[in-house]
Amino acid sequence: MRADEARRWLTGSATQGTYRLLGGDVQQRTPAGRGLVLVEVEETARQGWLQRLFVLTPTHYRARIEQPLTVAFDQWRHQVNQMKQEAASLGLDVETDAVVEWWLDRYNYDGVIFTNARQRYQYDRVVVVFRRSQLVQVRR
Numbered sequence: 001m002r003a004d005e006a007r008r009w010l011t012g013s014a015t016q017g018t019y020r021l022l023g024g025d026v027q028q029r030t031p032a033g034r035g036l037v038l039v040e041v042e043e044t045a046r047q048g049w050l051q052r053l054f055v056l057t058p059t060h061y062r063a064r065i066e067q068p069l070t071v072a073f074d075q076w077r078h079q080v081n082q083m084k085q086e087a088a089s090l091g092l093d094v095e096t097d098a099v100v101e102w103w104l105d106r107y108n109y110d111g112v113i114f115t116n117a118r119q120r121y122q123y124d125r126v127v128v129v130f131r132r133s134q135l136v137q138v139r140r
Contacts, residue, residue, distance in 0.1 A: 032112040033101040035128040065111035073117040
């Protein structure tokens with residue numbers, strides 16, 4: 001998709017930046033369940049045509065997340081404990097990954113934005129999307 005089309009596609013999205021996938025283009029196990037992990041790239045960091053000819057650059061994406069759960073990474077364990085307590089109070093007996101996915105779905109979260117995530121990901125802000133349909137590749 002062209003960059004201008006991608007910007008229009010993002011109308012209503014909480015994430016407006018340009019991202020690259022972290023850890024490959026397949027779903028992976030994340031603290032928020034299965035998903036695709038993305039980190040934001042600076043628009044100004046895009047390379048000129050000469051650099052693009054000779055340097056391999058990562059594919060850029062736009063991510064559409066309308067209702068994200070935003071949480072500081074160091075608070076995630078506390079958040080998961082609350083999720084487990086809620087599941088237990090309803091009589092659910094499921095492992096942690098399933099509890100997290102159930103809870104996020106229950107409250108209609110379509111992605112997670114981790115802030116202060118440098119300790120685990122080497123980036124301050126990391127986005128996790130759950131469906132490939134939430135991503136569009138941006139042509140440069």
